[in-house]
Structure formats: C-alpha cells, structure tokens
Amino acid sequence: MQQEVNDRGLLEEVTQFIYREARLQDDHAYDEWEALWSDDGIYWIPANGEGTDPENEMSIVYDNRSRIALRIRQFHTGKRFSQTPRSRLRRIVSNIEILERDGDQIRATSNAMVFESSVRGDTVWASRNEYRLRRGEGGLLMALKKVVLVNNETALYSMAFLI
Amino acid sequence: MNHAAPVIPIAPIAARAPIWDQLVRPEHVHGSLYTDPAIFQEELRKIWYRTWVYVGHESEVPKANDFVMKSIGPEPIIMTRDRENKINLLHNRCPHRGNRVCMSEKGSARSFTCPYHGWTFANDGQLKGYPFPSGYEGADRSELGLGRVARVASYKGFVFGSFADEGPTLLEHLGAAKDSIDLLCLNSPEGEVEITAGFLKHKVKSNWKFLVENETDGYHPSFVHASIFEVAQSGIGSLYSSDSTAVSRYMGNGHSENDLRPEFRKRDIPMSWFNTTAERLPAYVASMNTTYGIDKAREIMIDGTPHTMIFPNLFIAEIQLFVIQPLALNETVQHVTALQFKGAPDLNRRMRQQTMGSVGPAGFLLADDAEMYERTQLGVQASNPEWLFLGRGIHRERTDENGHLIGDATDETPSRGIWRHYRSMMEAA
Numbered sequence A: 001m002q003q004e005v006n007d008r009g010l011l012e013e014v015t016q017f018i019y020r021e022a023r024l025q026d027d028h029a030y031d032e033w034e035a036l037w038s039d040d041g042i043y044w045i046p047a048n049g050e051g052t053d054p055e056n057e058m059s060i061v062y063d064n065r066s067r068i069a070l071r072i073r074q075f076h077t078g079k080r081f082s083q084t085p086r087s088r089l090r091r092i093v094s095n096i097e098i099l100e101r102d103g104d105q106i107r108a109t110s111n112a113m114v115f116e117s118s119v120r121g122d123t124v125w126a127s128r129n130e131y132r133l134r135r136g137e138g139g140l141l142m143a144l145k146k147v148v149l150v151n152n153e154t155a156l157y158s159m160a161f162l163i
Numbered sequence B: 001m002n003h004a005a006p007v008i009p010i011a012p013i014a015a016r017a018p019i020w021d022q023l024v025r026p027e028h029v030h031g032s033l034y035t036d037p038a039i040f041q042e043e044l045r046k047i048w049y050r051t052w053v054y055v056g057h058e059s060e061v062p063k064a065n066d067f068v069m070k071s072i073g074p075e076p077i078i079m080t081r082d083r084e085n086k087i088n089l090l091h092n093r094c095p096h097r098g099n100r101v102c103m104s105e106k107g108s109a110r111s112f113t114c115p116y117h118g119w120t121f122a123n124d125g126q127l128k129g130y131p132f133p134s135g136y137e138g139a140d141r142s143e144l145g146l147g148r149v150a151r152v153a154s155y156k157g158f159v160f161g162s163f164a165d166e167g168p169t170l171l172e173h174l175g176a177a178k179d180s181i182d183l184l185c186l187n188s189p190e191g192e193v194e195i196t197a198g199f200l201k202h203k204v205k206s207n208w209k210f211l212v213e214n215e216t217d218g219y220h221p222s223f224v225h226a227s228i229f230e231v232a233q234s235g236i237g238s239l240y241s242s243d244s245t246a247v248s249r250y251m252g253n254g255h256s257e258n259d260l261r262p263e264f265r266k267r268d269i270p271m272s273w274f275n276t277t278a279e280r281l282p283a284y285v286a287s288m289n290t291t292y293g294i295d296k297a298r299e300i301m302i303d304g305t306p307h308t309m310i311f312p313n314l315f316i317a318e319i320q321l322f323v324i325q326p327l328a329l330n331e332t333v334q335h336v337t338a339l340q341f342k343g344a345p346d347l348n349r350r351m352r353q354q355t356m357g358s359v360g361p362a363g364f365l366l367a368d369d370a371e372m373y374e375r376t377q378l379g380v381q382a383s384n385p386e387w388l389f390l391g392r393g394i395h396r397e398r399t400d401e402n403g404h405l406i407g408d409a410t411d412e413t414p415s416r417g418i419w420r421h422y423r424s425m426m427e428a429a
C-alpha cells in the first residue's frame, strides 16, 4: 500500500541519511559505509545509459552484498593502487526527493556532483542516484544504490573510489 | 598580460626522421617512443592505418541491416551487415562536406542519411541519392559513396579491417595467433563465440603501447593485483610466479601470449582455469561432453581459454575481450566485454559476472592496471634514465617445438617480440 510521500519528517530523515553516506564516501570511511547496507544490498553503476538489464549487460559496478564486502576488503589491503594514494573527494548531493513509500520501503532520488583529485588530475563526476532504503533496527539501510553517471555512454577514466 | 609580445621568427627545425634501431634495441626501448607526438602520428600511418586491426565481431550485427559503431585507431568506422548478409566496414564521414552520417551506437538501418544536405547511402556504402539532383549533372555517383575500409576479412566471426589495399592476408597476419582463436572457440559447445553483453569503455591517460605490453606481462600480476589476490580466492597469483610452469611466448607478427596450460594440466581439474569446478557448471559440462566426447571435452576444459594479445589491438583474456583504441599520444581507451560462448548460458552468466567485477573503470583488476599505465606515462616524461629495460629472462629464452620464442611465466619475452615487430613496421617505407 503506497503511503503519503509528502512527509517532511521522513524527507528530513532520508536527506540526513544521504548526506551521511556522502560524507563517509568522501572520507573513505569504508567500514562505516559498508554498515549502511542491508544484507541483500545491491550497488549498481550501469554503463551505456540508464541500465535496463544488469544480469545480461555489462555494468561498471554490479555488486551484491558479498561483492560490496570484497570491494571494501580490497581497499583495506592498502594495495589497491588505484586508491593508493586515495583520491581526494568532495561531493555535493542535492535534489533529494522521495518518490515512493511502501511501508518500510522508501524509494528516493538525488543528484550528485563529485570532485575528484588524484594522481591523474582533477575529474568531475555527475550522476543521478537512486536509493531503495529500508528501515532497520538502527535506522535506514540501503537495499539498492544505483548511480547513473551522466556521461556513462562515453569512455570513462578509472573511478575506483566509492561513488 | 603581455599582449604585445614580439613575434620572433623561428627557423624551422629540420624534420628529423626517427632512427628506429637507435630507439628500439634488443633489451631496451627509448622513453620518447611513448611521448613523441611525431612518433604517434607515424604509428597511425604505419601500423594502425596499414596492418590488420580488429574491428568487431559478426555477432554484434546478427541480422541483415544491423550496424554498430566501431573504430580503427582514432578513426570512426561503421560496421554493417547489408541485405546480402555481407559485412562492410565504412568510414563514418560524408563524402560531400565531411559530416558524420551515423550518430547512434547501434541499430538497424538499410541506409544512412546525412543530416547536413540529405545525401543517402546504402548500408554497403553506395550513394543512393541526393536531394535536388538537378545540380549534379554529369557527376559520377559511384565515386560519391562512403569510404570503405580497403580490406575486410573475418576469422571465426572476428572481423578485421586494413586500410592498405595490399599486404599480407588476414590469415598470414594472424599466423600462430589463429590457434588462439581456434582454442577459444573450442571452449564453446557450439564452437562459436558471441559478443552480446555490451562494452565498458575505460579511458586512460597513457600511450597505447603500455597497454599492449602489459596484456602479456606475466611479471606484474603478483604486485599490481596483490590487493585482490589477498582477499579473493582467485588462483591467478600462482600462475604468474617464479615457480610457475606457465610460459610466456612471442608468436611472431607482434602477437604474444601467456600460455598457462602447463599449470592447468598439472592441476588436472576441469574448469580450474576458471577457478571453478565441473560440478558447478553441469549444463556446460554436459554440452561439452555431447559435442566433443568425454575425453576430448575433459582435455579442453582442463586447458581452458587463451591469454593472447593479437597485435595491435585485440586481447583475448580468458573470459574477456579487450579492444585497444589509441585516441592520442597519451590517451587510450580499452573497450571491454565478457566473452560469451554459444550454447553455454550457465557459463556465460558467470563470465559476465566475473568480467563486471574485474574490468572497467572500477574493476578489481583493471583499475589498478590503469593506474600503472598512467603512472608509467608520467614516468617516461621524466628524462633520466632515458631508456626502459626489457631484459628480464633474455638469457633463458628458448624456442619451442613450433619455433616460437618462449620464456618463463614472468619473463619479458613477449615485450621484446612486440618491439621487434614494431620496429620492422616502423622501418618500412
């Protein structure tokens, strides 16, 4: 049963969650970021458009929960050279809207602009992000984060940080 | 600031043709080979616009009138399948005023209409017509079609093009690398590979040759990929160690490989090349057994697929296909996709999943390789020492039963061979 999405309190809660996620990513706080995921979480960065069929088409990232954990473990080795030294990151997240609410399930969207400074030089990444959030015991959790990069149809430089 | 700077005439520097044998030596290459813009231009002319370059796979245009945008070096190419099911490679450039005639990545079209003045071309490149034909009395329409890549040939569905009217045939160019394509196709229960999963396009600020050399550099994986070997139980690390029985091989014509079969044969476990077991892929194993018989199928599934760099741009990496595209002296794109075997849906699904994990801009493996390409590019821009050293394993290099040079798994035999071929191409007029 779909409920009222025009709920200021919920919007504020979702906004604070997304801001916090952004800060953890910018700060490379890998474990705290990983703790934001639900057990069935999917981290998806499609290539070549909106991404219609990640099971059959190549995506830049299509991680299930165990692969998210592997990604984090790889960062922790200190030998993930594409992040050694780490990219310096700062992102602006905005245009947060709740699109749908169904009981404990929330679908929200935002825009993000990430400034990356790395050995290669400075790069700006822009995306539309889509979240499926679920209320867990300690607060909201991500069941899906889909990052649709504006330029994902073109050739992209490495982006081995958390976006 | 200084808007009124005087114009100081500069005497033209005498165009100095590179002396190739002074830049490419048996154990060293000169750093300027990766940084000199004039050398890059000459490479386009003497390598990219002359030799056979991999363009695409027939399965990317499965039906009559399908097309897909491709490239040969920086040059945009449309690969089409015409009404007669023939594959064409056309330059994406209108013969009228030079506009691009095709702007979509792929699709189906009997013809392409240039948006500028409406000239229309059939999907085999021929001019079909122009609006207001009254201005073109006497024009020879047959000369006003889209540019066609001079020679087009395919081997087992892999389509190559050459801008040169004459030269070695595709089979002559492939030489021993043909066996790698055969070996790859043998791992398919229907003997065919398909390219259907779409490409990731990964750009690096690096010269294309760093990528070509790295593809069969068995020395780097233990270090560059240590982070993922440490946390994932992939059996790759041990294949590229100094104890490995695998060999590196230079196959001639610029082609090279890491032949991992000795290690897989030692393990003697079907599908261990894919870091899995036969039990986990029952449908694939059953189809292989039906096609080849149990004994032959077992042999194939122990040996696995090749790890071969077909000069200058096609890399078959066990479960993936890479296409290297130079855009500029220090800008290169790797187009990457999962290989798919006809009639093997369970294996294909795993190949897609593993490919997505390991390659592309955020891949567990490739992001770190890309980092190395970019840092070597930064490195060679520094001046001292001027030379790069490729001598690893030269004293233990040997010839195999087919007359190819082989070295240990971590030796630089492939790089030395690639450079020898490079030199011969660049020395040609």
Ligand code: FES
Residues within 6 Å of the ligand: B094, B095, B096, B097, B098, B099, B114, B115, B116, B117, B118, B119
């Ligand atoms: S440029 Fe194509 S019709 Fe004129």
Ligand SMILES: [Fe+2]
Residues within 6 Å of the ligand: B220, B221, B224, B225, B365, B369
């Ligand atoms: Fe590598």
